[in-house]
Amino acid sequence: MPPTVCKALPYSSIHFPVCESTHRWALDNLRVLVSNHGLSSTRPVRVSTDSQTRGVGQPIKNQTLAGEFKTWANSSGNVFVTFVFPWLQRKMDSVVNLPQVASVAIVQTLQKIGVDSKVKWVNDVMVNGKKIAGVLCNATGYRLPSTDSNEEFTAVLVSVGLNVKSTPTLEASEFQPITSIADELQQSDVEASAVLDLLSIELYRTMGIFESRGFDSIHSALEQILIGQGTLVSIQQPAISPTSSSCDKLPNDEIFGKFIGLCPKSGSLLLKTVNSDTPVEVIGGRIRRGTIRRVIRKQNLARSSAIARILSADKLVSFDEFNESDREAEEGSNFGGPHESWLSSFTHTRAQIRQIVG
Structure with missing residues (x-):
């Protein structure tokens, strides 16, 4: 027709x-x-x-x-x-x-x-x-x-x-x-x-x-109207702005940090990471939430050192934010989408983690 x-x-x-x-x-x-x-x-x-x-x-x-x-x-x-x-x-x-x-x-x-x-x-x-x-x-x-x-x-x-x-x-x-x-x-x-x-x-x-x-x-x-702003996220297959700060990627081409907003000029996602003094500008990729356990597992590090690296030095997250992200990971939250269940426990107790992140 x-x-x-x-x-x-x-x-x-x-x-x-x-x-x-x-x-x-x-x-x-x-x-x-x-x-x-x-x-x-x-x-x-x-x-x-x-x-x-x-x-x-x-x-x-x-x-x-x-x-x-x-x-x-x-x-x-x-x-x-x-x-x-x-x-x-x-x-x-x-x-x-x-x-x-x-x-x-x-x-x-x-x-x-x-x-x-x-x-x-x-x-x-x-x-x-x-x-x-x-x-x-x-x-x-x-x-x-x-x-x-x-x-x-x-x-x-x-x-x-x-x-x-x-x-x-x-x-x-x-x-x-x-x-x-x-x-x-x-x-x-x-x-x-x-x-x-x-x-x-x-x-x-x-x-x-x-x-x-x-x-x-x-x-x-x-x-x-953005979902996830202010939370811990990972970006899979990230496209990083050529003018942005450099950052370490995890295995499988993934970066991890705190989603702090959008660049008002370019619209890039601004990601606060533990190894960058300024936010990393991400212009493309697939965002996921509830990722602390995935990061620890993918880095293949001792759990204690991984937690310390991710959460300690520059206070990437507070204890309350960690606690919330950990809970969401247990429930399988991925901005509303299902994903694999993560490791069920940490060697660190909640009290020990609280001492790390303040």
């Missing part, structure tokens, strides 16, 4: 009843979007579908757009959409923040519907520890027609999967609790089309603010 074209929104909107992937379709049809649907330096395009048969998730093992991606098994009745925005070539460095911008727009959309949500860094939107939405963004390098001879614009893709009526499933290896708007509101009459239009307007507004004012314009709003 041919797509439906809607012109009521600030986008040229294309809708398919069924599509393998809106992200892949948009990427493969940028020339068509320009020639047939008005994509330009002043006009974005929205590509949506009622049902995806092979949705695209995050790249596997830090692959590029041409590499391999995680796939979703998608259910109908949800929001599956890719927004194609014009972006100034001279501002391409800021494209790295688009997932965060989109996450803020999703949270604000859900708030208007009556669902309280948070952001798990970098760009997973969560409700009570369960994932409700995800974002995938890419710069395409495709140059767009422009009436401004002094500026060059290229197309960037912002794809959103938002569970409205049902809960799609990830590959078994990526399992985590999932929810939907219908589940949270206990209502079955929520329409994906209405949610899509609300999200489209909110994203258009947020992208406009970000484009004109930079990341600092959304920094405060994002920090208020």
